[in-house]
Amino acid sequence: xxxxxxxxxxxxxxxxxxxxxRTNNCLRVRQGGKQIQVHKSIEHGTxxxxxxxxxxSVWICPVCAAKIAERRRVEIVAAMxxxxxxxxxxxxxxxxxxxxxxxxxxxxxxxxxKALNGFWNDRQVKAVFETMGVIGQIRALxxxxxxxSPQNNGWHPHYHVLLFCGAGVDLTVQxxxxxxxxxxxxxxxxxACCVKAGLGKPSLAHGLKLDDGSxxxxxxxxxxxxxxxxxxxxxxxxxxxxxxxxxxxxxxxPEDKQAAALFRHFAEVFKGKRQLHWSRGLKKRYAIGEKNxxxxxxxxxxxxxxxxxxxTIEQWRDVLAVEGRGSxxxxxxxxxxxxxxxxxxxxxxxxxxxxxxxILQ
Ligand SMILES: [Zn+2]
Numbered sequence: 545x546x547x548x549x550x551x552x553x554x555x556x557x558x559x560x561x562x563x564x565x566r567t568n569n570c571l572r573v574r575q576g577g578k579q580i581q582v583h584k585s586i587e588h589g590t591x592x593x594x595x596x597x598x599x600x601s602v603w604i605c606p607v608c609a610a611k612i613a614e615r616r617r618v619e620i621v622a623a624m625x626x627x628x629x630x631x632x633x634x635x636x637x638x639x640x641x642x643x644x645x646x647x648x649x650x651x652x653x654x655x656x657x658k659a660l661n662g663f664w665n666d667r668q669v670k671a672v673f674e675t676m677g678v679i680g681q682i683r684a685l686x687x688x689x690x691x692x693s694p695q696n697n698g699w700h701p702h703y704h705v706l707l708f709c710g711a712g713v714d715l716t717v718q719x720x721x722x723x724x725x726x727x728x729x730x731x732x733x734x735x736a737c738c739v740k741a742g743l744g745k746p747s748l749a750h751g752l753k754l755d756d757g758s759x760x761x762x763x764x765x766x767x768x769x770x771x772x773x774x775x776x777x778x779x780x781x782x783x784x785x786x787x788x789x790x791x792x793x794x795x796x797x798p799e800d801k802q803a804a805a806l807f808r809h810f811a812e813v814f815k816g817k818r819q820l821h822w823s824r825g826l827k828k829r830y831a832i833g834e835k836n837x838x839x840x841x842x843x844x845x846x847x848x849x850x851x852x853x854x855x856t857i858e859q860w861r862d863v864l865a866v867e868g869r870g871s872x873x874x875x876x877x878x879x880x881x882x883x884x885x886x887x888x889x890x891x892x893x894x895x896x897x898x899x900x901x902x903i904l905q
Contacts, residue, residue: 548590549870551606556867557791558604561804562811570599571607572864580860582876582884583849591852591877592845593869600838603814604807606788608841613768615840616820619832620682620706620764626830631711632679636760638753639663639734640702642744649687649699650813655741656701662737669733672726677710680826684767685819688784689806700784706760708826715756727754787811853881859888861895 558567571593574580578595585592602609624634641656663669687701715723731752735745746752785793785803787810793803819837827834855863855872863872868891876884 547610548607549874551610552870553867554606554788554791554795557794558606558807561791561794561808562604565601565604565811566599567601567605567608569597570601570605571596571869573597574857580855580857582852582855582872582881583845584852584877585845586848586850588845589877590845591873592849593873594844598838598841600836600841602819602837603787603817604811606791608837609788610768611843612837612840615835615843617764617767619827620767623682623708623826623830623832624706624760624764627679627708632677633709633711633713633757634760635676635707635709635713635715635757636753636755636763637681637705637707637730638702638755639705640700640750640752641738641746642750643697643700645690645696645698647698649701649809652699652743653701653813653817655738655743656703659734659737659741659743660703662740663734666733666737668729672729673707675722676707676713676726678707679710680708680823680829682706682708682823682826683821685817685821686786687810687814688786689790690784691802691806692785693783704763706764715754718754723754727752730754787814852876853884855888858895859892862888862891862893865895866891 552571555567555570558565562568573596575595575597580596581594582591583594584590598608599605600608600612602612627634639660641652641659643652682705684704685701686704687699689699690697717723718727731748734752738751739745787807790803790807790810793800794807797803822832826832853876863869868887872884872887875887
């Protein structure tokens, strides 16, 4: 629950930085005049709201991003499990390109997408993938920023690709053929595609990594848990901050104008971009549904949830005025509805007090 509490607070930073975005209304404004209800999952014991709008943004909303990621992780694990059941294995490819402090993020992404397109269509790359028995892939787009690292290289967009390979494609022995040959060919072609797309030539050490199934499994197990792993935010920042780290930075220090500006810029550039891309036919092959992010964000926590209570509009205004959305859920989960009523009584009328922040209807 601690992670969820934090996410509501971090979401309010998005609201402050991007007041025009849909996230501004996310889990604040009612859905077409519906009642605001709190439900509790029988299976997980967690609580959630019903009747509120959700924004469904994986890039700028920490609350929706966490929920969507959790569901996407289930889909990925299901596909990987099904693939392994047929005897196949899943390895991981990481692709990056050189980037400098002054690089424009939008331009970097465009060039990287071009390089990637060239890479997938490359004859030699296709030949290697065929030897590896690759039948499909899931690609994730990520970005970090190096403003806190000793050598600030600016924005660092990169791809992680889960390769659904044939049986027995063991990548643990990297120093000998055939794995060594695959790596050299893939790296050489990726470097050529980067240069052709107007990016610099990546080094062998950084441009391309081919990791075995244990890395792939580890990556997937952490998928979407980014905010749970930021206990050492400052320490982690040395290795590059994620966009949600910028929100946390602003939360810690409202004077961190750089973090605010970088987040706004990121939001503008990433709007509408897909976070996860499944190669054609892979979802169908393993009977994975085709739900979009908005649908996942709006879904109920689970089908076996019980109604705990309803919050009136007046009470809700007070909750918003004290940033208490996370608190209501955690009190409801740990102590039940009577405790929530006590809490609501304690903050009663706060929204009407002079100086209270303006509240959306
Ligand atoms: Zn949202």
